[in-house]
Amino acid sequence: MDTRSVSQSKRPRNLPSADALIPSQIEPVVEEVLSSTPFIDVHTHLFSPAFGKLGLWGIDELLTYHYLEAEFFRSSDMPPERYWKLSKREQADAIWQVLFVENTPISEATRGIIALLKAFELPAESADLEEARSFFKAQRIESHSQRVLQMAGVSTVAMTNDPLDPEEQSIWMNGLKPHPQFQSVLRLDRILCDWGGHWQQLAKQGYAVDAHASGKTAIEIRRFLSDWHERMHPVYMAVSLPDTFQFPEDTIQNKLLAEAVIPSCRELDLPLSLMIGVRRQVNPRLHLAGDAVGRTDLGALENLCRAFPGNRFLVSVLSRENQHELCVYARKFNNLMPFGCWWFLNNPSIAEEITRERIEMLGASFIPQHSDARVLEQVIYKWQNTRMLLTRLLANSYRLLSNNGRGIRRQDIQHDVTRLFRSNFEKWTRLNATGSSLSDLRKEGHESDKDR
Ligand code: HDL
Ligand code: ZN
Numbered sequence: 001m002d003t004r005s006v007s008q009s010k011r012p013r014n015l016p017s018a019d020a021l022i023p024s025q026i027e028p029v030v031e032e033v034l035s036s037t038p039f040i041d042v043h044t045h046l047f048s049p050a051f052g053k054l055g056l057w058g059i060d061e062l063l064t065y066h067y068l069e070a071e072f073f074r075s076s077d078m079p080p081e082r083y084w085k086l087s088k089r090e091q092a093d094a095i096w097q098v099l100f101v102e103n104t105p106i107s108e109a110t111r112g113i114i115a116l117l118k119a120f121e122l123p124a125e126s127a128d129l130e131e132a133r134s135f136f137k138a139q140r141i142e143s144h145s146q147r148v149l150q151m152a153g154v155s156t157v158a159m160t161n162d163p164l165d166p167e168e169q170s171i172w173m174n175g176l177k178p179h180p181q182f183q184s185v186l187r188l189d190r191i192l193c194d195w196g197g198h199w200q201q202l203a204k205q206g207y208a209v210d211a212h213a214s215g216k217t218a219i220e221i222r223r224f225l226s227d228w229h230e231r232m233h234p235v236y237m238a239v240s241l242p243d244t245f246q247f248p249e250d251t252i253q254n255k256l257l258a259e260a261v262i263p264s265c266r267e268l269d270l271p272l273s274l275m276i277g278v279r280r281q282v283n284p285r286l287h288l289a290g291d292a293v294g295r296t297d298l299g300a301l302e303n304l305c306r307a308f309p310g311n312r313f314l315v316s317v318l319s320r321e322n323q324h325e326l327c328v329y330a331r332k333f334n335n336l337m338p339f340g341c342w343w344f345l346n347n348p349s350i351a352e353e354i355t356r357e358r359i360e361m362l363g364a365s366f367i368p369q370h371s372d373a374r375v376l377e378q379v380i381y382k383w384q385n386t387r388m389l390l391t392r393l394l395a396n397s398y399r400l401l402s403n404n405g406r407g408i409r410r411q412d413i414q415h416d417v418t419r420l421f422r423s424n425f426e427k428w429t430r431l432n433a434t435g436s437s438l439s440d441l442r443k444e445g446h447e448s449d450k451d452r
Contacts, residue, residue, distance in 0.1 A: 020407025027395035033413045034387045034394075038155035039421040040431070041379060042339055043238075043273070043316070043370035045160045048182035049141045051171055057144065057376035058136035059129055062116065063092040065375055066289040067109040068099065073286060075103055080285040096129055108347045115381040119151060145376055149181060152379035153387070156431070157371075158183050158235055163228045164190040164201055172231050183431065185273070186234040188261060191221065193239070195252050213252045218259035225264040235429040236314055237265055238273035243294025243319065245276055247303050258307075266310050271428050274301070275342065277318030293344050295319040298329060305333035312428055316342040316370075323354045327361040337428055339367035346372065346382070351389055359397050364416040367424050390420075 021029055047055035069091075073080060076098045083091060099110050117124045122132050149155070161184045162168055178184075190198040195213060202209045207220040225237070239261075247254055265272045282292040296317060305313060314337050317326050323345075330336050338358065341351040351369070358366050368390060371382040394416070398408045425431065 019409045021398075021402075021409065023399055023402060026398045026402070026408060027391065029410050030395045030398065030413055030417075031387075031391045033410070033417050034390055035153060037414070037417050037421060038153055039383060040425050041152075041154050041157040041371050041373070041383070042314070042367055042425050043160070043185075043275075043372055044157045044379070045372070045374040046157050046182065046376055046379075047159055048179035049145055050176055050179065051168070054168060054171070055141065055145075055376065056374060057141065057148075058139075059132040060088050060092040061375045062113060062377060063095045063129075064088060065109065065378070066287070068095055068113075070286060070289040071107055071109060072098055073289075075099060080287075084287065092129060101127060112378065112381040112385075115384060116377050119380050120377075146181070148376050148380060152383045154379055154383060156181050156183060157373075157379070158185050160185055160187050160238065161232055161234065162187045162190065163224075163232070164198055172228075178233065183235045183429075184232040186225070186228055186232055186237045186270075188237055188239045192253050192256055192261065193241070195256065213255050218256065221256060221260035222264045222267075225260065226268065229264075229268050229270075234270065235431050236271040236273050237261060238275065238314075240275040240278055243277045243279055243296045245296060245300050247300040248307075262304075262308050262311055265312075266308070269430060271312040271314045271337070273314040273316075273339075274304075275316045275318070276301070277322065293318045295321045298322055298325050301326075301336070302329055302332075305329065305336050309335060311335060312337065314339055314367075314428065316340045318342055318344065320345060320350055320353075324357055327357055330362055330366065337367060337424065338362070340370040340372070341368075342370075343372060348385065348389060351386075352393065355389065355393055359393065364419045365424065366420070368420050390417075 049055060069083075072078075072083070072095045076083075076094065078094065083094065086094065099105060099107075100113070105111055105114055114124045117132065120135060122135055126132070149157070159182055161172075163172070163186065191202075196211060199209050199211055199213075199217075202220070202224055205224075207224050208215070209217040209220050228234075247257070262272060264270075276298075277293055277296045279292040279294040281290045283290040296319060298317070301313070301315060304311075312335050313333075315326065316339050317323065326338050330338050340346075341354050345351065345354060346369075355368050358368070369382075369386045371379050373379045373382060394413070398413065402408055
């Protein structure tokens, strides 16, 4: 007795469409689509060449990355206070010696350096850094940055721009030629996380603000934000918030968020990026490497998404323990876009766990990764790692779907990869197509010196 219902017995057998991939073809096609699609890197600390020394690149900056400094202090007897007195070159030599010569570079951050040396065909087992130094010294940043982005398969990066950083502020005030591959981001930590230490800077610039954020302060901060929007043309505004962040709460931070920043984002049609969960300076002796992580009460995020349905929130949380609930909240609020495996989460073991649960709960409606690169060449290994991970995870998802009874075509894979690594962000930030691909940029005359 045929146990299928009458309707099922009449339905034609689910013949796979002519261009459906056979299971063994799925992974190679996923790999090829990932490698041929230029990604948008939605959060970095990189700068376009016009920012000069603010943009970090080359072997000495790569080795003195704060992730490596934290690991150096674990394997060296050198007290941090002595390390900070060394020159950048001496610091890099010390890190190379301890983490790469005396010990095996098996951590995520040390392996990244090895992957970079290989990408530039530089020796990975030298006793010193001389050959690497002369290679980078011979590069010109304009052509080098384009070559690096091309090697990383990245068409566009979002910077982190601080309007209250004195060095960066003067560069913007003197006028800056925009670079289509480096989109600006208006970063608000000094205002939202240290109003007491920065309100006078705004007052000095003629904004009628005060220490208690009373009177016209909120309106004047909105004027400040719109002035900097005019100057920077940011693709979003951003703030990093501590693990203790609450909303609503009777604090100046909450007041400035609710009465200035969030209304400005709505008025300017910009997402607000909330990066939540940092425990700042748990060990100040380590400087930038001294921050840690704390689990956040994401009820604050729930309240924000519900209270401001007309705003778009781009959210990354730092604690592994918050990741699953972030996915649940993303299912409840479509004005919440989870992004990235941030900082201490950007390791294969945890990035896999996070990305799998996001695919299972959100399909392709999220942004899997950002590099958080501080030094230009880091994008090469960080995106190499993400492509390797996503090849495995997406292939697995498509095999499961195929087993469930739906054929997978190359165009399905291209659609999903484009959504995950480009159009989810482009739609949210209204980023036009000019940042779309390196070949388009070349056509528009942005070719690197190498091509001349
Ligand atoms: O606040 C942030 O944007 C963080 O990414 C910090 O810059 C942190 O120091 C970092 O570089 N994480 O990767
Ligand atoms: Zn960052």
